[in-house]
Amino acid sequence: MKEILSYFIDLIALFFPELCTACGRSLYRNERIICTNCIYYLPHTNFHDDPENKMARQLWGRFPFVQAIAFLYFRKGNRIQNLMHQLKYKKSPETGSRLGELYAYELKRSMTYKPADLIIPVPLHPVKFKKRGYNQSECIAKGLSSILTIPVSTTNLVRLENTETQTKKSRYARYENLINAFYIRDESEFINKHVMLIDDVMTTGATLEACSILLQKIEGIEISICTIAYAE
Structure with a gap:
C-alpha cells in the first residue's frame, strides 16, 4: 500500500511539481518551499552574534533597543x-513562514541571542491586507514562533493610515510619512515585556522606527528588532 501511495505522489509531482520559491527548480520530496541548495547558499548575516552589527549601528540614536x-x-x-x-x-x-522557521533554528543555536517575551509583526493597513490576503511580517512571525515557542501579538499594534509608497523616499521622508500611521489598542499587553518587532526587509528602518517610538512610551517595555533581510 505504501509503495502504491508513493507511486501516486511521485506521479502527481511529475505533472504538478512544487517549485523552490528562491530558484524556481522542482523540489525533492523531502524539501519544503525552499530547496536544499538555496538554503545552503543563503547569504547569512550572523547579526545575532554581533551586538554592534551594521543594522544595529544604523539604528543607534534613533530609539532604544535591546538588539537589532x-x-x-x-x-x-x-x-x-x-x-x-x-x-x-x-x-x-x-515562504515567510519557512524563512521564519529557518531563522528560528539559527537563533536557537546562538549563545548571544536574547529571547523576547512576545513577537509583534509590523501591521499592514486593512486595505493592503485585503489586497494581498495576508501580512507577510505576520507569516514570518508565526514561523519564528513555531520554533522559538514565543507568542505572537497580531491585533494590538495596528496601522491607521494607508501611507503612500516608500520606495523612493529618503529615511527622514519615510519616517515623516509614517509618524502617525500606527496605534496601540491595549498598552497593558506590552507593559514590562521584552517585545520583538518583526518586519520582512530593513532598508532605511523608518517603519521600524515609527513603531518603536510609539511602543517605547509603554511602561517597562524593551524592544528588539528582527527582520528576515537587511538591505545594505
Whole structure:
C-alpha cells in the first residue's frame, strides 16, 4: 500500500511539481518551499552574534533597543530578492513562514541571542491586507514562533493610515510619512515585556522606527528588532 501511495505522489509531482520559491527548480520530496541548495547558499548575516552589527549601528540614536538582527543580506538579483518578491507579490505566505522557521533554528543555536517575551509583526493597513490576503511580517512571525515557542501579538499594534509608497523616499521622508500611521489598542499587553518587532526587509528602518517610538512610551517595555533581510 505504501509503495502504491508513493507511486501516486511521485506521479502527481511529475505533472504538478512544487517549485523552490528562491530558484524556481522542482523540489525533492523531502524539501519544503525552499530547496536544499538555496538554503545552503543563503547569504547569512550572523547579526545575532554581533551586538554592534551594521543594522544595529544604523539604528543607534534613533530609539532604544535591546538588539537589532536580520537573517540574510538583501542584494538585487540574489536569491533573497526572489524570496521577498514571492512573499510580497506572488501570494506565497508559506515562504515567510519557512524563512521564519529557518531563522528560528539559527537563533536557537546562538549563545548571544536574547529571547523576547512576545513577537509583534509590523501591521499592514486593512486595505493592503485585503489586497494581498495576508501580512507577510505576520507569516514570518508565526514561523519564528513555531520554533522559538514565543507568542505572537497580531491585533494590538495596528496601522491607521494607508501611507503612500516608500520606495523612493529618503529615511527622514519615510519616517515623516509614517509618524502617525500606527496605534496601540491595549498598552497593558506590552507593559514590562521584552517585545520583538518583526518586519520582512530593513532598508532605511523608518517603519521600524515609527513603531518603536510609539511602543517605547509603554511602561517597562524593551524592544528588539528582527527582520528576515537587511538591505545594505
